[in-house]
């Protein structure tokens with residue numbers, strides 16, 4: 122039996138007369154027992170009918186509803202069960218005005234035509250066809266905004282009744298359409314797909330409904346509460362968002378509402394239409410370190426004036442096999458600093474992390490991750506990665522933590538105008554923790570603010586190649602612009618190597634030898 | 647990379663900048679200016695090597711960025727990526743005035759339209775920088791042309807080849823040019 126009480130009786134009667142479906146009736150009676158909503162339309166209808174007719178026999182206070190309304194009630198019942206043919210109806214009364222009043226005036230059919238195994242099956246088939254890996258799910262429902270107007274209208278309709286009977290019931294206690302829908306469909310879906318439904322599941326199955334015939338229901342609110350509706354920047358989108366309608370309904374007086382909109386809401390001919398079911402899995406993250414061996418490979422796609430320069434990039438080379446393996450649509454790449462297109466990154470490599478959006482596959486064991494790394498390394502000789510691993514979103518923060526305090530080691534090929542002497546080599550090697558002031562380099566000044574930054578060159582050492590060329594090894598504070606430290610950038614980095622050596626110098630090649638960030642953890646080969 | 651003993655690789659300016667020139671500025675013979683345009687549209691204004699200040703071992707008495715009673719280029723301040731607040735310059739906006747020890751004063755002009763990003767304050771303390779390294783440490787100013795004008799801003803200027811032609815004609819026509 123339904124968990125209904127004596128005090129629900131007049132409300133039920135009124136809602137039946139208004140053309141509400143069984144589940145909407147349960148909602149307005151504030152029934153929080155989920156199993157009640159899972160009854161089939163027919164069983165629910167039978168139980169409600171039985172409850173109401175029982176009253177008529179047992180109750181000392183006879184219903185003051187005219188008989189004609191009860192006929193309508195029966196006709197509703199017939200239509201309600203319309204979807205599954207051949208199911209015996211509660212009453213044998215023929216339905217004269219059948220189809221017109223058959224769609225629930227409040228939920229516009231959402232809780233009638235879609236809270237059943239056949240609609241659940243449709244959803245589950247979409248989910249299965251997308252071949253996601255998931256261990257739980259959450260169903261999200263998007264409903265047309267006019268349902269809020271109809272809900273309010275219906276609430277005002279029974280509120281009068283409620284006040285007369287001096288019952289303690291408020292609009293907040295009414296179970297929401299979304300909630301009732303989830304109680305039925307989400308639990309069926311969870312059973313069909315064999316995973317629990319969890320509120321904070323990373324896997325979201327979204328269904329939506331539209332009802333274009335009644336979109337105009339909201340329009341009177343625009344005049345009544347104009348301040349709630351701001352013309353949207355995107356003109357394609359309606360101003361009648363759910364948020365705006367909720368706000369307007371909170372503001373509008375009952376009197377004004379009732380002047381503008383019928384209560385209970387008017388009947389409709391057709392039910393809502395379901396939109397395409399969509400699935401979304403929360404992002405998953407991987408991290409590792411990369412080497413870049415090419416001086417013509419940018420870290421990220423290089424686009425000037427809308428035109429692509431250089432054919433690939435580090436992030437694309439790493440991402441391609443990952444996108445396939447995780448069966449995901451797109452990615453976001455981040456790294457601990459970046460190198461110029463003509464700079465190689467050697468040594469242990471540069472830490473990177475990648476967000477993989479809407480992954481369909483997520484479970485990889487260590488062996489499979491190793492194979493994936495191998496696949497990336499086989500795909501190009503311009504890069505090589507190591508320490509590839511699955512990481513959490515939170516752990517990615519370690520990569521950017523204290524980035525400025527870290528040190529980086531470089532190796533640069535230097536040209537010197539004057540012939541290099543033993544004294545020069547000794548002089549450079551003796552410089553320790555040299556503080557330099559760098560104005561924002563001219564080469565990035567078009568996109569960065571002008572500022573002077575203090576940086577430290579911790580150590581330098583040289584290896585002699587020929588009188589005018591030597592290799593310079595530097596260990597510096599992260600964020601030091603090495604090229605500018607060498608050539609001086611029109612004297613805008615002070616001191617610079619040329620100034621220190623009292624000659625003109627230039628940097629011909631630059632390699633990053635190490636990035637001293639200890640995340641992600643190393644993975645033994 | 648093959649490393650030869652002597653420098654064959656192009657310099658920083660050769661690698662990243664295009665040289666543009668404006669000669670005989672405001673009709674004053676040989677007052678040539680050079681605009682170094684970076685591929686990112688930043689422009690560095692310098693004296694061209696043919697400018698009278700750089701000839702015949704002359705020396706500088708003073709450099710003044712106060713170009714009028716109400717306007718000093720030293721007061722220029724920019725903020726943010728878009729260089730808000732920088733003075734906007736047209737082609738013939740004066741950047742500074744340079745007085746030589748022989749009493750002749752020269753005005754250095756912007757040469758291009760754009761926002762003034764910075765002036766070189768180092769040459770105030772060390773005017774010799776301007777004489778010894780006119781195209782690098784002795785630069786005059788940095789200007790950022792508007793994004794939409796970055797392609798057209800050099801239209802009225804001479805290329806390096808055109809400039810060299812002007813200079814060689816000058817040498818042929820006038821025995822004592824400047």
Ligand SMILES: [Zn+2]
Pocket residue numbers: 141142143144145146225226227228229230231232233
């Ligand atoms: Zn309903």
